[in-house]
Amino acid sequence: MHRDTQVALARRLFALIDARRTDMSETCVRHPVSVYTCATILQQERDRLFSDRPLIITASSRIREPGDYLTDDRCGVPILLVRNRNGELNAFANTCRHRGARLANGCGSGVSSFVCPYHGWGYNLDGKLRVLSPRDAFPGLDCDHVDLVRLPVAERHGLVWVLPRPGGKIDEDTLLPGLDSELASYDLTRFAHFETRAIQKRINWKLGIDTFLESWHIDKLHRESINPIFMPGIGLVDTFGDNMRIVFPRRSIVELRDQPEDTWDLLRHTLVIYVLFPNTLLNWQGRHFEMWRMFPANGDDPGQSVAEASLYPPASLHNEQMKSYWTRNLDLLTGVVEGEDFKLAEDIQRGFDARTQQYITFGRNEPGLIRYHERLRQALASC
Structure with missing residues (x-):
């Protein structure tokens, strides 16, 4: 984050701390419970989001070198990401063009091709068919005309987007409006993937995101875990097109008051959450970042979701000596979110499923929730 932005945000935080308040919305909002329970809405989300x-x-950085690959199925489309010999990133449907078998699983490095485990058709890292077996069984078919199904892919500021629909196009200028320079300043390519954990819960996928969008619950739900670290009930919310930046201060931020402004290091004393629409949270935590991705886990049940948490420390600190340190960090992160936030969210989901009330209420002190769900409604209504 640029120095002038850090200073401006710190000034705003100190004003809120002195006033004992947070960024506020103009009004409170009645929010329909059906967005967490309706199968029709879930289908619209799966189609449109x-x-x-x-x-x-x-x-x-997780697929940094030529021959690195990664598979992903969270959105319902089997995706195969691979970096080719020229360092370019390709995305394909992870299905063989012969009988549709899966070509790869998980992630790996150093590959030069993908060979179908079913009948041996082979593809290079650009998705070109190179082995057609048995060749004489497919008259009129040759390797030059049977490529893997390509998916649009974009790589920007150390992040990778895929459009899970062939034939489309990604307009990179619309991905991070207003945040391009800011995210570029983090130089995310300097960070190394440590570990990814999946958490499957009996909650709607949006409830998982909701838990990150306000801090009023910290001194109650997280009294014994992270309350000693963060100032509850204080936060900044700024919108950038579809996306948001939310800043929650650590208690240590008061140390900056005695320092010259041109030395302020806001990032050491805050949690910065970038809500990258529709389902990703990029969280800056002092000297590392985390990525949370939330997905529906079942096409028919709005009350099932999977959250994926990935930890990225600086590459210089990602080694065997630091392994226990980063494991403890990830244990704390997932322990608080799964054991406290998501555990409570499961109770909320059960209440929603009981259909005893039609609405919940977002207060003026919860502008992140109001803005995020407003944007969701706009996205579904515009399609």
């Missing part, structure tokens, strides 16, 4: 829009799949 998880199929027709580019989705963040990973950080570039």
Whole structure:
């Protein structure tokens, strides 16, 4: 984050701390419970948010070198990402053109081709068929005309988007309006992937995101875990097109008051959350970043979701000596979110499913929630 931005945000935070308040919306909002329970809405979301829009799949550093690959199925489309020999990133449907078998699983490095485990058809890293087996069984078919199904892919500021629909196009200028320079300043390519954990819960996918969008619950729900670290009930919310930046201060931020402004390091004393629409959170935590991706886990049940948490420390600190340190960080992160936030969210989901009330209420002190769900409604209504 640029120095002038850090200073401006710190000034705003100190004003809120002194006033004992947070950024506020103009009014409170009645929010329909049906957005968490309605199967029709879930289908609209799957069609319009998880199929027709580019989705963040990973950080570039996770597939850094030629021959690195990664597979992803969270949006319902089997995706194969691979970096070719020229360092370019390709995205394909992870299905063989012969009988549709899956070509790869998980992630890996150093590959030069993908060979179908079913009948041995082979493809290079640009998706070109190179082995047609048995060749004499397919008259009129040759390797030059049977490529893997290509998916649009974009790589920007250390993040990778894929449009899970062939034939479309990603307009990179619309991905990070107003945040391009800011995210570029983090130089995310300097960070190395440590570990990714998946958390499947009996909650709607949006409830998973909701838990990150306000801090009024910290001194209650997280009294014994992270409350000693963060100032509850204080936060900044700024919107950038579809996306948001939310800043929550750590208690240590008061140390900056005695320092010259031109030395302020806001990033050491805050949690900065970039809400990258529709389903990704990029969280800056002092000297590392985390990526959360939320997805529906079942096409028919709005009350099932999977959250994927990835930790990216600086590459210089990603080694065997630091392994236990970063494991403890990830344990704390997933322990708080799964054991406290998502555990409570499961109770909320059960209440919603009981259909005892039609609405919940977002207060003026919860502008992140109001803005995020407003943007969701606009996205569904505009298609």
